[in-house]
Amino acid sequence: MARYIFITGGVVSSLGKGLASAALGALLQARGYSVRLRKLDPYLNVDPGTMSPFEHGEVFVTDDGAETDLDLGHYERFTGVAARATDSISSGRVYSNVLEKERRGDYLGKTIQVIPHVTNEIKDFLRIGADEVDFMLCEIGGTVGDIEGLPFFEAIRQFSQEQPRGQCVLMHLTLLPYIKASGELKTKPTQHSVKELRSIGLAPDILVCRSEGPIPLKEREKLALFCNVRPDSVIAAQDLKSIYEAPLAYHREGMDQAVLDAFGISPAPKPNLDRWEDVVDRIHNTDGEVRVAIVGKYTQLEDAYKSIAEALTHGGMANRVKVRIEWIDAEVFEREEPSAHLERLNAILVPGGFGERGTEGKIKAAQFAREKGIPYLGICLGMQMAVIEAARNMAHIDNAGSEEFDHEAQAGKPVDVRRFTPVVYHLKEWVQGNHTVTRRADDDKGGTMRLGSYDAVLKDGSKVAEAYGTTAIEERHRHRYEVDIRYREKLEESGLVFSGMSPDGRLPEIVEAKDHPWYIGVQFHPELKSKPFAPHPLFADFVRAAKEQSRLV
Template identity: 80%
Template sequence: MARYVFITGGVVSSLGKGLASAALGALLQARGFSVRLRKLDPYLNVDPGTMSPFEHGEVFVTDDGAETDLDLGHYERFTGVAARMTDSVSSGRIYSTVLEKERRGDYLGKTIQVVPHVTNEIKEFLKVGDDEVDFMLCEIGGTVGDIEGLPFFEAIRQFSHDKPRGDCIFMHLTLLPYLAASGELKTKPTQHSVKELQSIGIAPDILVCRSEHQIPDKEREKIALFCNVRPDAVVAAYDLNSIYEAPLAYHAQGLDQAVLDAFNISPAPQPDLSKWEDVQDRVNNPEGAVNVAIVGKYTQLEDAYKSIKEALTHGGMSNRVKVNVEWVDAEVFDHEDAAPHLEGYHAILVPGGFGERGTEGKIKAAQFARERKVPYLGICLGMQMAVIEAARNLSNVADAGSEEFDHEAGKKRFTPVVYHLKEWVQGNHRVRRNEDDDKGGTMRLGAYNATLNPDSLVAKIYGSTAIEERHRHRYEVDIQFREQLEEKGLLFSGMSPDGRLPEIVEVKDHPWFIGVQFHPELKSKPFAPHPLFRDFVRAAKEMSRLV
């Protein structure tokens, strides 16, 4: 049975609970233990799938089709353990399940209450798969004291009492602010945060304290005394140059040892950190640099493209170069020449997105990259915009567009080169969707297979003609335009196994121009860069030598 580590946060949000959880998972793996990481989010959305990227950042998609919090991306990148639908839950999903059971009469006419019905549902979620791994790391979203988080805190309190003594510990992440006027680190916010946690029946075993300054032994001892933890269980978390320094930095501060001590695991296996030492070396000692433009519509919030940025970093590690990412707002050149905004970059990436806003700018970015022979990677909508650009400028379909934009306008304005996907094969059954279906969870989600043309560039990059990638889209390139586009040099080099859905396009006689309907960034890791990002950065590196 798994041992449980519950990770909570206090004082302020965005302290890095997800990163701390992921780093701890990596350290436990380095000591030979198996791990699984989970996220419990208090918001009332069933999942983040319908939330604006400006509101919540990117939506991370699992192989089994769950739309989840971006922290699950950290978990996968640091541990290599593929996340599942059972690794993410929100208050909305918990309440929906409870209410469905009530409607069916599962509670035998009882009055439905937060305790025990909601908390019991949370505990059932926590139990899933606890016989599969040595450690289950469960991060609670938000901060202690949030009203919406109270059922989760009560559930993990109950859960720790239900389990045998010593099977659960609590790790609390707090902030030690520095007052420049007095030249002091202040421990009071941490003390109050721990007091709030204790007031609901949870006593932290380990404190992880974020600080911009070194924490003196005197302050560490003070925190331990007033928060009722051992001094060696007060772990410092300092700002880092790269998130990939986190495993080694946390190990140096004794986080993994503190966790093992809390579980009375002795003697503890020695860690093998060679993988992370190599990652840190590649991050800190590049042998060059490339400049990549990400042309998108959510550029004001970098977390909207979190996995893409990290996948580019992984590609840079593989090629021993630093990838300098520049965020370019596609709307800026919706109605003007793209060249002044894109000249000088060694590669251009157009990511996914929803809606018509900024799409003309993305189309111009694809045209610029195609005509100027600049390496181009189009992901999801970025692929669709590349196909529309080729249809307009190579195949004389001057009004080429997408049904997504027609639907918004309420009338037909384009020849729909991209259409609303109403039917596809998933496993052994056929999925059907309508435009008026609910928005949440109705896209083509999760892992699907694709077959590659053996003579294509992508087949060479993957080293295979059969791949599996994660999808998140409801619009698809229309196969009826394939023949006329291929005559003009836009090759459909990857297709769904039934040959109906285009998965990959590439431009013939171009150094590197690839569009993919799926999201390769979701499967990239620092120690295993995704093949497409590895080769995309290699192409950018070659371009940098020519400029």
């Protein structure tokens, strides 16, 4: 039976609950325990799949095809434990499940209420896989006091009472603001946040206090006294140069020991932190830097490409270089020539996205990289833009485009190929496991894409096969449009090689330019599987190519 750690937040949002949860998971692993991390989000969307990246950052996709919160990416990167669909739930999903049961008559005519029906649904979610791991870490999204989070707080209150004594611990993350004018670190917001928790029947065992600097002993003692926790359970969470310093920083503060003490685990196994010491060493002891452009449509919010940014950092660690990212709005290239922005950079990455905005700018970025011999990595839409660019400028299909950007094609009307040739089309059918999945263009948007992990076969001797060190791979997908295999022969004759295909040979997975130092487009999202202690091979090789390019500039 797993022990449960509930992580809540107070005072303000975006304090780093996800990072604290991930770091704690890594520290428990370092002591020899098995862990699983979960996210409970109060928003009413069923999942973040239909939310704009500007609203909630990137959508993280699991192997089994769930569209989840970006914090699950932190969990995977820090622990290496592959997230599952059962590791993420929202209020929308909870209420949807309850209402489906009500419609089926599962409640036998009872009046449906938040307590007990909604809270029972949340508790059932918490119990999934409880016998698989030593510790289950459950992060509650939002901030204590938010009205939409109340059912989750009530559920964990009930759940903690129903578990055997000593099986649940509550860790509360708050802010200690520093008032510069008076030179004081203020504890009152944290006191009020704990008071709010107590008013709904919860009391923290551990306080994690975000601050710009160290917490003096006097303030620690004050927090311990007024928040009813042990002084050694007041943990400072100071600003760090890199998020990957968090496990070592939290260990120095005694977070993992405080958690084990709260569970009464004594003597506690000694931690082996060699992995994280090596990670931090690779971050801070580098041999130069490379500059990589990310040409996208959500560049105003870096969280929209969180996993890509982290995967580039991991690629830098693999090559002992610092990766400096230049964020460029793709729409800029629809007004200006790319050369002014890209010619002194060492590599170009075009990420995924949806919709027509900025796509012509992405095509120009792909063209610039191909013609100038600059390393290029196109991910999902970035691969499709590379194919369209090659179709137009190498295979001389002047009107090449995507069905995604043609309103007549989206409406199901016949396409006039004299005006528009869709080399990228709406994916209508594919094989998933042992059955065929079909989709229509007018299906609901949520959860109807090609989602989750799929196999691919790589061409022997290709750059991607060399990078992976194998010809059989498995990667995660999130898309509803696909490169049309009918144009393969014409594109390959012009120099764009289809170097990765689905096992049945019907769906293009990877393309690469024939006579180019490093020009690769992938239909999947390799960034989702990269970790600081195990950089994804594509990102490691991409940064290696950028490092070689930097010596030529």
